Each structure stands twice: as structure tokens, then as C-alpha cells.
Amino acid sequence: MAIVKKLSPIAIGFILLLIFWQFAILIGGHQAALFPPPLKVGEALLAIISDGxxxxxxxxxxxRFFSGYLAAVIVAIILGLLLGRSTLVWKVVDPIVQVLRPVSPIAWSPFIVLWFGIGNMPAIVIIFIAAFFPVLLSTVSAVKKVDKTFLRIASNFEMSPFETLRKIVLPASFPMIANGLHMALGSAWIFLVAGEMVGAQSGLGFLIIDARNSLSLDLVMACIVVIGVLGLALDKGIHYFESWVNRIWGGAK
Known part of the structure; x- marks a missing residue:
């Protein structure tokens, strides 16, 4: 029990996952070539780590991820702040957003490859599309829910529209915007792999496709593990960023 208490919840979760993984292989009787066990996946992971x-x-x-994600966040927050403050313009733009939002970024891939060629740009554009709409919608919703008292105070102090957005609206709406950042992060990270399967010759998505074509399923599973661990690290990073911003704006102790 003392050892369990010293382990972090994340470590305990990984240990339980490995146990369940191995147990599923033993119960199902799957061949190692079709469903690689943790040890074989670990060996494949060590092999690609050792060769660099x-x-x-x-x-x-x-x-690619940060290029697309950060560009989407910046553009979406700026547009969201402006559209959230303009009810009439948002009524015009909202139907367009609702039509485009459900379309999978991968559906645009034929046009993206034609317009941007192969390499980094198709994946970056797909990530941008995946991250843009969650942040935009959460920002617009957050701006509309800002306490009107704050806006009246800004008006009494004769703040300019830009100062009102920067000093009043953005800090007050950030907690809801942060929810959009979390959703956009998960969506963008998922479509990173899909984007790298379209016109890319490098990256984790390409590595999975290359390993699949060579029937190296242990390497495929190793890449899946790496993608999951990196996704967890990015999510924790967003949490730390949110806490840091809240401390600056006095939203957290």
C-alpha cells in the first residue's frame, strides 16, 4: 500500500492499462503478429528510439501541430472577440460557421493537396481547420456571457473598444475560452495523424502508414503509444497555461 500511495495517478493508470492489455492478449489468444503484446511493442519502441x-x-x-494549432487559436480568438461583440454580424456569420463546422477537415484534403502541394502545409492546414471552430465558438459564447456591469464600468471610464476587449472582455471570458482550447487541442492532435497520412513523407502519421505497409504492427502500436503519451503531455501543458493566465489575471489563488 505504501508503494501505491507513492505512485502518481498517471503512473497507476499506465500500469493498469498495461495489465489490461496483456490480459486481453492472454484471454483472446491473439497471435503476437496480429496483436503485439506490451513487451514486443516496447522492443519496437526502443529500436526507433535508439536509431534516432x-x-x-x-x-x-x-x-506541424503547433504551427496549425497556434495559428487557429490566434485567429479564432481575435475573430471571436470581435464577432461576440457584434450581434448583428454574428447572426450573419453563424449559419456559415454551422454549415462548415461539421465537415471533417479530411474531407477538404483533395483540395488542400491541390492548393498547397505536399509536405508540411497540408497537415498544418488540416490542423488549423480542426482547431479553429471549437475556439471560435467558445470565444463568441464567452464574450456574449460577459457581465454587463463590467462593460458599463468600461464605458464610464471611457475605455476605447480595443482597451475594453483587452482589459475587460478577454480576461472575463478566458475561462470559457480555455474550454475551447482543450477541445481544439484534442481535435487538432487527432487530425495531425490523419493530416500526415495525406501527402506527407515524415511525422508520426507517416510512420504509422509506413509501418502498416510493411506489416510491422508492433511498430504501429509503438507509434500509437507515443501519440497517446504526447497527447497527454500537451493536455497537461494546456492546464498549466490556463493556471498561469488565471494567476496573472487574478482568477486563481
Whole structure:
């Protein structure tokens, strides 16, 4: 019991996952070539770590992810702040957003490849589309729910529209915007892999496709594990960023 108490919840979760994974293989009687056990996946993971290829693919994937995600967040927050303050314009734009939002970013891939070619840009554009709408909608909703008292105070102090957005609206709406950042992160990270399967010759998504084509399912599973761990790290990073911003704006102790 003392050892369990010292383990973090994350470590306990990973241990339980490994136990369930191995148990499922034993009960199901699956062949190692079709459903690789944890030990075999670990060996494949160590192999791509030792030859340096894994870190090269991670580096390019993270570059594509942050390029698309950060661009989407910046554009979506700016537009969301402006559209949230303009009810009439939002009534015109909202139907357009609701029509485009349900369309999977992958559905645009034929046009994206034609317009942007192959390489980094198709994946970046797909990630941008995946992250843009959750942040935009959460920002607009957050702005509309800002306490009117704050806006009257800004008017009494004769703040400019830009100062009102920067000093009043954005800090007050940030908690709801943060929810959009979390949703956009998960969506963008999922479509990163899909985006790298379209016109890319590097990255974690390409590594999965290449391993699948060579029937190296242990390597496929190793890449899946890496993608999951990186997704967890990115989610924790968003939590830390949210806490940091709240401390600056006095929203957290």
C-alpha cells in the first residue's frame, strides 16, 4: 500500500492499462503478429528510439501541430472577440460557421493537396481547420456571457473598444475560452495523424502508414503509444497555461 500511495495517478493508470492489455492478449489468444503484446511493442519502441528516427518524426509532427494549432487559436480568438461583440454580424456569420463546422477537415484534403502541394502545409492546414471552430465558438459564447456591469464600468471610464476587449472582455471570458482550447487541442492532435497520412513523407502519421505497409504492427502500436503519451503531455501543458493566465489575471489563488 505504501508503494501505491507513492505512485502518481498517471503512473497507476499506465500500469493498469498495461495489465489490461496483456490480459486481453492472454484471454483472446491473439497471435503476437496480429496483436503485439506490451513487451514486443516496447522492443519496437526502443529500436526507433535508439536509431534516432522517432525523435525526428516527433519533431516534425510537433512543428506541424503547433504551427496549425497556434495559428487557429490566434485567429479564432481575435475573430471571436470581435464577432461576440457584434450581434448583428454574428447572426450573419453563424449559419456559415454551422454549415462548415461539421465537415471533417479530411474531407477538404483533395483540395488542400491541390492548393498547397505536399509536405508540411497540408497537415498544418488540416490542423488549423480542426482547431479553429471549437475556439471560435467558445470565444463568441464567452464574450456574449460577459457581465454587463463590467462593460458599463468600461464605458464610464471611457475605455476605447480595443482597451475594453483587452482589459475587460478577454480576461472575463478566458475561462470559457480555455474550454475551447482543450477541445481544439484534442481535435487538432487527432487530425495531425490523419493530416500526415495525406501527402506527407515524415511525422508520426507517416510512420504509422509506413509501418502498416510493411506489416510491422508492433511498430504501429509503438507509434500509437507515443501519440497517446504526447497527447497527454500537451493536455497537461494546456492546464498549466490556463493556471498561469488565471494567476496573472487574478482568477486563481
Amino acid at each position: 528516427s522517432l525523435f525526428a518524426h516527433i519533431q516534425i509532427s510537433l512543428f
